[in-house]
Amino acid sequence: MTHPDFEMLIACRDGELSRKQQSRVHDHLRGCGSCRAEFARFRTAVSGIRPRAATTPIPCPDVGQLTGLRTAIRKWKAARVQPERSGDRLKNRVAKEIGPFLGSDGTRKLLTSVSDSGNNLLGTVEQVLVNFLGKRAASELVNRVVDRAILQDNL
Numbered sequence: 001m002t003h004p005d006f007e008m009l010i011a012c013r014d015g016e017l018s019r020k021q022q023s024r025v026h027d028h029l030r031g032c033g034s035c036r037a038e039f040a041r042f043r044t045a046v047s048g049i050r051p052r053a054a055t056t057p058i059p060c061p062d063v064g065q066l067t068g069l070r071t072a073i074r075k076w077k078a079a080r081v082q083p084e085r086s087g088d089r090l091k092n093r094v095a096k097e098i099g100p101f102l103g104s105d106g107t108r109k110l111l112t113s114v115s116d117s118g119n120n121l122l123g124t125v126e127q128v129l130v131n132f133l134g135k136r137a138a139s140e141l142v143n144r145v146v147d148r149a150i151l152q153d154n155l
Helices: 006-013 019-031 033-045 063-080 087-112 121-133 135-154
Strands: none
Touching: 006 019, 006 033, 006 135, 019 033, 033 087, 087 121, 087 135, 121 135
16 A cells, blocks of 8 residues: 555545455555554644534524624634734734644745735645645645634633
8 A cells, every 4th residue: 555645644544444354454454654653743733623414414504693603703804803813813813723733844834925914824824734635635734723723712
């Protein structure tokens, strides 16, 4: 077996592979210290980030929840223009979340292309993460960045 890519490792972690594929990935990980270390680093970095099962119904929000969400979005937009909520401080919070995936050099290079206002932050970060990690893992990580580095700190 060739070295598994991140999509394959995510599918393995989520139990989405056939038994034969799952076994081949695990056999490879047992024999390849490099892949085993990457997989361990990946699992550590995404611990606690689990996608909602496809069969889990998504509850319909009530009017109060929607109003709260709109208020939170307005606060976030207003906070984006405040110096302490943008620029280097925002980039540092985002770097903490994506650093385990891209490394310090990759993270620094990526965040230099983000404007000081942060207006292009999510679009820039998401595109690179999709190319590097695949769509599903990038989506999970972008949600984590929004929750931990942007919304939580701004509300």
